Amino acid sequence: MDIVYLRDLRIDTVIGIFDWERRTTQTVILDLEMSADIARAAASDDIKDTLNYKAVAKRLIQFVGDSDFQLVETLAERCAQIIRQEFDVRWVKLTLNKKGAVRGADDVGVMIERGERF
Secondary structure: OEEEEEEEEEEEEOOOOOHHHHOOOEEEEEEEEEEEOOHHHHHHOOHHHOOOHHHHHHHHHHHHHHOOOOOHHHHHHHHHHHHHHHOOOOEEEEEEEOOOOOOOOOOOEEEEEEEOOO
């Protein structure tokens, strides 16, 4: 199994449980690792033979930007579902970071893995 990754994808969205969080956007940061078989793409040198990370990023930017979930857990789960279903990815590891959510901590968020890694 090969891995296609995307790091530090920053998206503004409404996320949180507090009243002030519901009235403004915050930036969430996504890091993704997605299973892929890149041998065919390496042989053909054609984008249609691989997992197009730009298409994944554009889809998540649209989805996350339009969402208004309360919990980062829900947002992470929905993003993983989109990646697996719409891009035919067997396994995904997704880290969702909500910087600044906890005073004194640089990072806070969730990390999930969905699907079969091998």
